[in-house]
Structure formats: C-alpha cells, structure tokens
Amino acid sequence: MTIFVTGGAxxxxxxxxxxxxxxxxxxxxADNFSNSKQEAVWRTRQVSGADFPFYEMDICDVDGVxxxxxxxxxxxxxxxxxxxxxxESVSKPLEYYSNNIVSxxxxxxxxxxCAVRKLIFSSSATVYSGDNEMPLSEESRTGxxxxxxxxxxxxxxxxMTDFSKAHKDFSVVLLRYFNPIGAHSSGMIGEDPQDIPNxxxxxxxxxxVGQLPSLSIFGDDYDTPDGTGVxxxxxxxxxxxxHAAAVDYLxxxxxxxxxxxGTGKGASVLELVTAFEKAAGLKIPKKIVARRPGxxxxxxxxxxxxxxxxxxxxxxxxxxxxxxxxxxQQNKQRDSxxx
Numbered sequence: 001m002t003i004f005v006t007g008g009a010x011x012x013x014x015x016x017x018x019x020x021x022x023x024x025x026x027x028x029x030a031d032n033f034s035n036s037k038q039e040a041v042w043r044t045r046q047v048s049g050a051d052f053p054f055y056e057m058d059i060c061d062v063d064g065v066x067x068x069x070x071x072x073x074x075x076x077x078x079x080x081x082x083x084x085x086x087x088e089s090v091s092k093p094l095e096y097y098s099n100n101i102v103s104x105x106x107x108x109x110x111x112x113x114c115a116v117r118k119l120i121f122s123s124s125a126t127v128y129s130g131d132n133e134m135p136l137s138e139e140s141r142t143g144x145x146x147x148x149x150x151x152x153x154x155x156x157x158x159x160m161t162d163f164s165k166a167h168k169d170f171s172v173v174l175l176r177y178f179n180p181i182g183a184h185s186s187g188m189i190g191e192d193p194q195d196i197p198n199x200x201x202x203x204x205x206x207x208x209v210g211q212l213p214s215l216s217i218f219g220d221d222y223d224t225p226d227g228t229g230v231x232x233x234x235x236x237x238x239x240x241x242x243h244a245a246a247v248d249y250l251x252x253x254x255x256x257x258x259x260x261x262g263t264g265k266g267a268s269v270l271e272l273v274t275a276f277e278k279a280a281g282l283k284i285p286k287k288i289v290a291r292r293p294g295x296x297x298x299x300x301x302x303x304x305x306x307x308x309x310x311x312x313x314x315x316x317x318x319x320x321x322x323x324x325x326x327x328x329q330q331n332k333q334r335d336s337x338x339x
Contacts, residue, residue, distance in 0.1 A: 002026040003247065004074045004116075006059050006107065007081030009036035011191040012122065012177075012239060014044045015184060016078060019240035021048040025247070028072045030055040030065075031081065035194055047188045059103040065110035076118035076247055079107055082152070085198035086126065087292070089149035100152035101159070108163050118250045119172045120243060123157055125232075125260070125299065126150030127176060134266075135302040138176070138258045146294030164256050171254045173246040178232035178262035178301050180239050181272075182321030183328035190328030191236075200269065201233075201321070204276050205329040207284050215284055217269055219291035224298060230266035232300035235316035235324075238263075245312040262301030263314040272318055279322040 003020055007013045008029025013036075020027050029041075029052060041054050053072065057064045059081045068074070082100045083089065089096040104121075111119065128136050129144040145151045160172045181201040183190025191202045207215045220227040242261045249257065267275075277284055307313045 001075045001247070002028060002072055004068060004072070004077045005029040006077070006079050006103075007031055007036075007122075008054065009033060009038070009040040009044075010080060011036075012180060012236065013080045014040050014189045015236045015240040016080065016243045017044050017052065018048045018184065018189070019237070019244050020247070021050045021052065023244050025244075027052040028055075028068060028074065029053070030057050030059065030068065032056065032058040035083070037192060037194075040189065040192065043189045047184055047186050060099075060106045062106045062110050062113075065107060066113050069110055069114040069116050074114070074116050076120065076250060077107065077111060077116060078120045078122075078243055078247075079104065080122040082122070084149065086147050086149045087198055089147050089152070093148040096148045096152050101155055104156045104159060108159070112167070117167070117170050119160065119170070120246045120250070121156065121160060121172060121174050123174045123176045124150065124153045125176050125178045125262070125301065127154045127157060130294070130296055134298055135264065135300050136260065137302040138260060138305050161256050169254070171250050172256050173250060174256065174258045175242060175246060176258065176260050177239065178234055178260070178299070180236045181233045181318070181325065182235040182237065182316065183324040184237060185324055185327075187324070187327035187331045190325060190332075192332065200272065201325055204273060204284060205325050207286075208276065208280050208282060208326070209329055209333055213285065215273065215286040216289045217273075217286055218289055218295060220288045221291075222297040224268055226268050226270045228269035229295060230268045230298040230300065232262040232264070232266050233272060233318050233321065234262050234314050235321045238314040238316050242306065242310070242312050245310040249310055257309075259306045259310060260301040260303055261306065261314075262303055264301055264303040266298055266300035267318050272322070275318050276322040276326065279319065280326045
C-alpha cells in the first residue's frame with residue numbers, strides 16, 4: 001500500500017512517516033515548509049533508514065496533488081498539513097480559515113478526480129465544546145469552539161462527512177489529537193518551530209537551554225490539584241502508531257469513523273515542568289502570568305473506543321516524553337554550534 005502524507009516535514013508528519021515505513025508501507029510526502037524545515041526530511045530518512053519521494057508543494061495546488069496521486073498510485077492519504085497555533089489563529093483568523101479549509105477542499109477535489117477513496121485526517125480535541133464533562137468521548141458535544149483553529153478543524157470534519165455521504169465508497173478516519181509532546185527516541189527528529197513556540201513542551205525545552213528567558217505559565221488558580229491547567233499529553237510516537245492503526249482499520253471500514261488519540265488521563269502544567277526538570281537535571285525559570293481566554297481547567301480523553309476498535313493505546317509516559325525531548329533539544333543545540 002502506498003500512502004501520501006501531507007505536511008510530511010512537520011512535527012507529526014515526520015514521526016508518522018517513520019512509523020509507516022517501519023511497518024512496511026510505501027510513503028510519498030509533501031510540505032510547503034511554511035512551518036517546517038527541509039532538514040526534517042533528511043532527518044526522517046536517516047531515522048527510518050529508508051528513502052521516500054518528497055515534494056515541496058502547497059496542498060492547495062489541486063493539479064499538483066492530482067499528479068502525485070496518479071503518478072504514485074496512492075491508496076490512502078494522511079492529511080496533516082495545516083496551520084496549527086491556537087493563539088496565532090485568534091490574531092490571524094482569515095489566514096487560518098483560508099489555508100486549512102481551502103487545502104482540505106483542494107485535497108478532496110484531487111482525490112475525487114483520481115479515485116483515491118481512503119483518508120485519515122489530523123483533527124483536534126479543540127472541536128469539542130467547552131461545556132462537556134470529562135473525559136471527552138467521541139460522542140461528546142462538538143462546536144462552540146473557542147478559537148479559529150478549532151473551528152477550522154470542526155469545519156473540515158463537516159466537509160469530509162458531507163463528502164463521504166455523497167461518495168459511498170469514500171472512507172475517512174477523523175483522529176482527534178489531544179496534546180502531542182516528546183520526540184523520537186533517537187533524538188534525531190522532534191518539534192522544531194520556526195518562531196517562538198506555541199506549544200508548552202518546546203517552550204519548556206527552549207527555556208531549559210537558555211533560548212528563552214523564562215517559561216510563562218498561564219494561570220495557577222484553576223480548580224486543579226496544583227492550580228495549573230490539566231491536559232492529556234500524548235507522546236508523538238504513540239500518536240504515530242495511532243495513524244498506522246487507522247490505516248489498517250480503513251481496509252475493512254467505510255464511511256466516517258472518529259477516534260480520540262490521547263492517554264486517557266491528565267497531567268498539570270507544573271507536573272510536566274517537574275518531569276522535564278528531572279529529565280534534564282536542572283531547574284527551569286518560570287513565572288505565573290494571567291490566564292489565556294478560553295483555556296479550560298481540565299481536558300482529557302476517553303480512549304476506550306480506540307482501544308476497542310483500532311486495537312491501539314498510548315504506551316509512553318510524560319517522563320518518556322520529557323527525556324526524549326531533552327535528548328532532541330540537546331542534539332539540536334549541538335548541531336547548531338557546528339554550523
């Protein structure tokens with residue numbers, strides 16, 4: 001089976017490709033490098049010990065995507081490409097709506113033209129309404145999203161659902177990520193944002209090596225054990241195995257299927273910081289700042305459906321994720337001093 005991975009040079013994409021290659025799939029990937037680096041492609045090849053075709057292109061290019069789908073006889077698409085920073089989406093809503101929704105429509109248009117009928121979509125827990133009880137199951141209420149990024153994922157899910165209704169032979173798996181963290185155990189690939197990080201873990205790592213002066217913790221007065229927000233942090237390598245499981249699942253399923261990819265339990269911001277300090281053997285300077293609008297006190301997944309139907313569950317801990325991130329961050333620092 002040959003799988004086309006959009007956003008293949010990104011944080012999630014690079015780990016997914018490594019896992020797919022390890023499981024014997026043929027992979028073709030594309031990325032426009034808007035928030036990733038060409039170096040990630042080389043690193044992914046090094047980690048996997050395998051080569052794969054890679055295209056620098058925008059997924060909004062329908063003709064370009066169609067050419068790839070046809071030339072490589074693609075069987076399944078994993079759609080990871082998209083803008084993903086919650087905070088940035090608030091300040092740049094038009095950019096997020098245009099990029100994330102248009103790229104999805106363009107991809108579906110090319111798939112329809114080329115008769116590619118299997119799709120796995122990188123969705124998000126941000127599609128869930130903020131008034132749900134925890135844990136969040138796949139049946140929890142969606143909508144009432146708190147930011148444009150979440151709305152783009154919600155709308156893309158709806159577009160794919162409607163497309164599936166119109167094409168009975170089309171199958172899509174919507175994977176709702178919780179909070180990916182960590183890096184490959186080799187220390188060769190990991191999260192490497194172009195600018196100031198938007199996610200907690202790279203912010204912690206960059207503070208640890210002195211690239212950032214201190215870690216801002218948004219609120220310490222939530223109704224949680226230590227007052228900081230609780231989230232479901234899933235190791236990116238576990239997330240990657242979830243995509244491989246979804247590929248297998250699509251062999252026997254049709255229509256729309258939805259799965260949470262999380263650990264089923266939460267950890268607080270301070271717990272994650274403490275785990276990182278232990279892994280790195282140092283103290284991280286931090287400061288408490290005001291809460292961010294729209295942030296929930298607690299958010300974590302129910303993972304029973306993924307265990308039951310995908311035969312998948314997360315295996316790595318936040319301690320594993322912190323140790324792997326620290327290894328990756330140290331390697332990056334070492335490489336940058338030799339440039």
